[in-house]
Amino acid sequence: MAAYYPMMMDLTGRRCVVVGGGPVAERKTLGLLDGGAGELIVVAPRVTAKLEELAVSGSIALERREYMESDADGAFLLFAATDDRLLNGRVAADAARLGALVNTADAGGEGDFATPAAVRRGELVIAVTTGGASPVLAALLRRRLAGQYGPAFEASVGRLHELRLLAQTGIADAGLRSAVLRLAAEQTMREAESLPADGEANAGETIEQWMSRLRDAAERGR
Ligand SMILES: C[C@@]1(CC(=O)O)C2=NC(=C\c3[nH]c(c(CCC(=O)O)c3CC(=O)O)Cc3[nH]c(c(CC(=O)O)c3CCC(=O)O)/C=C3\N/C(=C\2)[C@@H](CCC(=O)O)[C@]3(C)CC(=O)O)/[C@H]1CCC(=O)O
Ligand SMILES: NC(=O)c1ccc[n+]([C@@H]2O[C@H](COP(=O)([O-])OP(=O)(O)OC[C@H]3O[C@@H](n4cnc5c(N)ncnc54)[C@H](O)[C@@H]3O)[C@@H](O)[C@H]2O)c1
Numbered sequence: 001m002a003a004y005y006p007m008m009m010d011l012t013g014r015r016c017v018v019v020g021g022g023p024v025a026e027r028k029t030l031g032l033l034d035g036g037a038g039e040l041i042v043v044a045p046r047v048t049a050k051l052e053e054l055a056v057s058g059s060i061a062l063e064r065r066e067y068m069e070s071d072a073d074g075a076f077l078l079f080a081a082t083d084d085r086l087l088n089g090r091v092a093a094d095a096a097r098l099g100a101l102v103n104t105a106d107a108g109g110e111g112d113f114a115t116p117a118a119v120r121r122g123e124l125v126i127a128v129t130t131g132g133a134s135p136v137l138a139a140l141l142r143r144r145l146a147g148q149y150g151p152a153f154e155a156s157v158g159r160l161h162e163l164r165l166l167a168q169t170g171i172a173d174a175g176l177r178s179a180v181l182r183l184a185a186e187q188t189m190r191e192a193e194s195l196p197a198d199g200e201a202n203a204g205e206t207i208e209q210w211m212s213r214l215r216d217a218a219e220r221g222r
Pocket of ligand 2 (some may be wrong): 019020021022023024025043044045046047048065066067081082083084087104105106135
């Protein structure tokens, strides 16, 4: 069992290849699209209706045929998600030889990385993994976190980012700036618990007004 190192990968301009076209390959493909994969190719003789739809809309390139070694050539990420154990092993071996990072959907996650269950709220990504101990537990935790930090949390994260940019230029004192940013994050966490699904925290207050209010609070707390 690997210890696993969590990281967030920028897939802009990267070639990603999914081998297989069943429900598992579909899930990996949707995750790659959410994750901004630059060039996404799915190779399989048989694919789900959703993958078919993504090919028609041009979101993925679909190669409706069996996998060939050349599919691994030039790939940055490779996903072995077929129901054929021997083939998934071959894809992993090709990836190792050709320098692609590989994920295998079977065999205890043999390969270079595992895919976590993820909640996306704008720039916030919450990713959960059990390293193969219980993928279902990862999915259940993902569902709980998605409920706890609902869709409206995206706007809250966006406001925090705007505030941070403004504070970087608008508050010269580094200690005061970090106190303001901490108060803002703490307030946002508290609000997350009471935020209506379609509501926006502090709607109506500009970022400048929010920063000034936080600044007063931080100065009082010094
Ligand atoms: C989190 C998630 C992300 C995703 O796939 O996007 C994910 N599996 C999910 C669901 C899921 N997987 C399975 C079931 C059926 C129940 C069951 O059998 O337990 C369900 C439930 C369902 O389908 O609802 C079965 C399964 N999974 C793996 C094997 C092979 C093995 O362990 O040997 C088998 C047995 C296959 C068989 O028996 O033939 C392997 C892996 N699955 C992983 C990720 C990696 C470790 C993650 C971790 O442990 O945290 C790893 C190691 C490799 C990888 O795929 O990267 C996604 C939930 C997404 C979400 O809902 O948000
Ligand atoms: N990691 C996970 O999250 C997870 C979850 C459940 C199951 N699994 C494993 O993943 C495997 C795939 O699951 P599924 O439900 O998507 O299977 P599935 O049987 O629905 O689909 C298999 C896909 O592989 C394709 N395929 C077969 N031979 C191929 C070849 N030579 N080249 C290219 N594509 C080929 C088929 O066309 C089909 O699209 C399962 O066998 C299981 O071991 C993994």
